[in-house]
Amino acid sequence: MTRQSALDDRFVHPALFYRDDAEYLAGTVPFVRAGLAAGEPVAVAVPPDNLRLLRDSLGVDAASVRLLDMTVAGRNPGRIIPGVLRAFADAHRDVPVRIIGEPIWAGRNDAEYPACAQHEALINLAFAGRAVTILCPYHTGSLSPQVLADAAVTHPVLVDDDGERHSDHYDPYAIINGYNTPLPAPPHAASIRFTFITAARARRFAVETARRLRLPDARIADLELAAAELAANAVTHGGGTATITMWADHRYVICQVQDGGHLTDPLAGRVPVTPDSLRGRGLLLINHVVDLVRIHTSTQSTTTRVHIAHDYAKKPPCHGELGTLLSDSLTANT
């Protein structure tokens, strides 16, 4: 993979730094209207408050724009390229396309943020050479200095109320590799080892543990699929033996598979495939059904961690109960 491909000038990827609603609209509305005036398809995928602001400001023109709530469509940062950006751009392959994509907002948690930054960097690889413009707004008032500094590394062009300039810090691989770090170990977890001929056990273990953790049935189906795809990847590409580990924190039920392989394609799971293609859909599907994917890969091993937000609204367990459920699953399965 070469770096110059990411610098192809047909693809335009500016970061828009805004302080308030007025600057947001000044940076986005003319961008949308210019696209509509040129007959270009335009999509807007941003958090709901900004979506409302933009829709109201566009008036009747809003009907000509594809509007998406990024906190839903792009809740999992790994889903944004295939499910939002490429989905829209690929539906209009013959003409230039404009998209406003705001994947990072103040509510993104510590587990999500590294995946968000990597997503912003990977956009440059995923769209190299395409006649597409993706404008990414960043709220300077609520985002940390680190987030804003990262935006200058993931975007070749920066825009603020002083105007537009090239980013001297642009280096997407620095972010892709820089956030490829060992994932923090969980305090309590249950795990089993598996091989090709015991891969079905990994899937069943994930389902049983998720039931103990009271994940709702609909999300257990998502987890079952994700665990099966992770297990299949691990025993196919990962050197034969792998470990599946399950636990929960206050936000997510988490399922991790660690194997001896090295994931060398940073776009794995983010490039759409045709329905009948026989390979390359495992990670893509995982990105589609879970809420967050974190990966750490090295020449020695790859750890893939999928997160499913749990919904304890109906029967919230107290903190101790969660711990008991986890230690039950530990003794039952190891």
Next chain:
Amino acid sequence: MTNAADLRLGDHVCLPFDTDDALRAHVAAFTAAGLDAGHRVMVFTPTSTVDAMTGWLRRHHRASTRALDTGQLQIHSPDDVHLAGGCFEPDRMMTGFAHATEQAHADGYPGLRVTVDMSWALQPVPGVEHLFDFEAKANRLFLDHRLAAVCAYDERRFSPAAINQACAAHPSTPGMATMRFTRPPRPGLNLSGEIDIGNRQALDGLLTTLPYADTTLDLTGVTFIDAGGAGALLHFAQARGDRTTTIVAGPKVVRLLNLLDAATVAGLTVVAAKLSTQLQETP
């Protein structure tokens, strides 16, 4: 299926084993269950062990002696059958097993059960490189539910990669995903159980047996299918040209097919199974 007693006609099972005792215990249980069910039982064991296996079965299972005399139980060497003529010919094997199934029926047995010590395939004979293709395609022999087979692979002698391939070519391996299948009256397949990386080639092998005609794949009884399996179904439908494919399935499978853009596959219709049918077919 977890042991020989659970084996049903129509099952084609891969059995990795790692001790001689484990293999003998399997053969004993397999033989006893088959004879009890009134089926013909054929045991394939290496030439050098035919006499020992025969004597051991006579001592171990009293009914064996009579069954050996009547022909209900037969002990063969793969050297005389699988490798007759000095090479492995998949087509000849397929015909041979189809014929043996017919013969068992003609002799008054409602089913034929076969277990094979697959160590014969370790010999350097021409054609043996097609073994796992054969295993996958041989699944067609089980569509009529008159044949059951357990293919025993010695984990001490086959490589781990070969064991994995062997498992994936079979609809079931103990502890792994178990898929069952029948041939409906109209062109198609009825599938049930689980489909994943562990029996994926078996699914492919079954799909290749289907005639070029409008086809219905009924997955109502499928409790899990992974992306690879679902992709194989879409690939099958896509490759059918002007013949239509209808997939009937429960909500979980339908959702996965939709996630994989089944709607964009020309000639494919995905139909939600009626809940009542699902309840009937879920054990």
